[in-house]
Amino acid sequence: MKQTPETVILLNFGCTDIQKFARAIRDKNIYTMVMPYTVPAERVTQENPVGLIICADSDAADRSDAKAKFSSLNLPTLDLSGKELCADAAVKFCIDECKCSCSWKMERFIDEAIADIRAQVGDGKVVLGLSGGVDSSVVAALIHKAIGDQLTCVFVNHGLLRKNEPEMVQKIFARNFNMNLCYIDASDRFLDKLKGVSEPEQKRKIIGKEFIEVFAEAAAKIDAPFLGQGTIYPDILESIPLDGDPNAVIKSHHNVGGLPENMKFKLVEPVERLFKDEVRKVGRLLGLPSELLDRHPFPGPSLGVRHIGAIERDTLEILRNADNIVTEELLKSGWYHKTWQTFAIFVPVKTVGIKNGKRSYDYVIAIRSINSVDAVTAQVVHLPWELLDTMMSRIIKEVDGVNRVVYDITAKPPGTIEWE
Numbered sequence: 035m036k037q038t039p040e041t042v043i044l045l046n047f048g049c050t051d052i053q054k055f056a057r058a059i060r061d062k063n064i065y066t067m068v069m070p071y072t073v074p075a076e077r078v079t080q081e082n083p084v085g086l087i088i089c090a091d092s093d094a095a096d097r098s099d100a101k102a103k104f105s106s107l108n109l110p111t112l113d114l115s116g117k118e119l120c121a122d123a124a125v126k127f128c129i130d131e132c133k134c135s136c137s138w139k140m141e142r143f144i145d146e147a148i149a150d151i152r153a154q155v156g157d158g159k160v161v162l163g164l165s166g167g168v169d170s171s172v173v174a175a176l177i178h179k180a181i182g183d184q185l186t187c188v189f190v191n192h193g194l195l196r197k198n199e200p201e202m203v204q205k206i207f208a209r210n211f212n213m214n215l216c217y218i219d220a221s222d223r224f225l226d227k228l229k230g231v232s233e234p235e236q237k238r239k240i241i242g243k244e245f246i247e248v249f250a251e252a253a254a255k256i257d258a259p260f261l262g263q264g265t266i267y268p269d270i271l272e273s274i275p276l277d278g279d280p281n282a283v284i285k286s287h288h289n290v291g292g293l294p295e296n297m298k299f300k301l302v303e304p305v306e307r308l309f310k311d312e313v314r315k316v317g318r319l320l321g322l323p324s325e326l327l328d329r330h331p332f333p334g335p336s337l338g339v340r341h342i343g344a345i346e347r348d349t350l351e352i353l354r355n356a357d358n359i360v361t362e363e364l365l366k367s368g369w370y371h372k373t374w375q376t377f378a379i380f381v382p383v384k385t386v387g388i389k390n391g392k393r394s395y396d397y398v399i400a401i402r403s404i405n406s407v408d409a410v411t412a413q414v415v416h417l418p419w420e421l422l423d424t425m426m427s428r429i430i431k432e433v434d435g436v437n438r439v440v441y442d443i444t445a446k447p448p449g450t451i452e453w454e
């Protein structure tokens with residue numbers, strides 16, 4: 035039986051900031067869930083909540099039928115329609131009216147998650163695709179703590195990773211954590227398939243399809259009935275339409291996307307109810323290093339979407355080395371953690387310059403640095419000129435094939451964060 039914490043349910047009657055609000059209340063050690071106003075009352079009852087909070091940007095009077103449905107549950111209810119979302123006031127309600135004991139803590143979450151994983155998988159095997167990103171890494175550490183060698187992680191090197199990334203992932207998981215790690219260097223396979231392909235969507239499709247194939251081949255050999263996944267709560271919430279079919283609400287979310295039909299896994303998704311920073315907290319408690327937990331977000335297709343145009347091995351190496359210099363200087367200067375994403379882009383354009391007293395005709399590297407809250411919009415970071423100057427000098431000096439560095443000053447919109 036899955037263990038459930040003492041729960042307050044936030045009912046979404048059309049509220050933009052509901053996820054943030056749910057997260058803010060959780061910071062007071064009160065576990066919250068978010069459900070759309072269309073959810074059947076029985077579904078709410080299933081969670082055995084101690085109270086309800088109605089959230090709406092404006093007065094939700096026109097949805098009075100839905101309100102009546104919830105009031106019939108006879109639970110303490112706070113109606114914040116059209117009111118400010120204040121976590122302190124909500125907590126007062128949770129403590130005074132709902133009698134919350136404020137015991138939602140990550141340490142306890144870990145203990146319960148471990149018990150749940152053990153109960154779910156028994157002595158079965160679990161396979162997990164490890165990308166080196168926060169979610170899959172934390173899930174790997176959590177499942178490993180629960181079932182040790184019954185877990186096998188598959189780490190696919192598609193040849194588009196950042197410098198030293200394959201080594202870092204192997205060092206952390208195979209050596210420090212002593213996990214079963216199946217490392218597959220599929221670089222040649224990916225780069226061969228990508229040869230001569232310059233259209234961005236086609237590049238993404240090739241990378242995605244190939245990834246599934248390589249992973250499926252490896253997983254088939256492990257022959258595990260369970261698949262571990264780093265699904266997190268926003269993935270689930272964002273897949274529920276506010277006015278959608280109420281019977282379709284809160285179904286298990288499947289981002290197994292694309293695995294072959296005959297691979298029928300049972301999913302193990304131990305952090306599916308956590309927000310991103312809660313996942314990080316769990317990771318820290320499990321001993322994962324900050325270099326992994328506090329990294330900038332990185333797209334699935336990796337350097338593939340930062341190398342404009344058709345990918346050649348030598349120009350990919352130019353990008354990898356330039357990107358590494360950007361990251362090193364950012365870390366050294368203390369700017370790494372002040373930006374959401376900062377990276378290099380390879381621009382397949384040659385311009386004339388002077389290198390070592392001679393005429394050069396080499397490629398352009400662009401640097402992009404942005405801040406964002408949710409990646410939907412982004413602002414350009416005004417990195418100090420001296421820092422940009424250091425990055426530029428090092429790139430020109432240390433990376434053969436580059437004689438010009440430019441800074442991308444485009445916000446999102448109109449630009450996207452990635453160039454492809």
Ligand code: XMP
Pocket residue numbers: 331332333334335375409446449450451452453
């Ligand atoms: P854009 O370029 O659309 O990016 O402004 C928004 C955010 O999403 C990341 N991104 C991706 N992440 N797979 C991912 O996992 C992808 O295909 C992908 N494309 C973009 C991007 O780095 C930024 O944080």
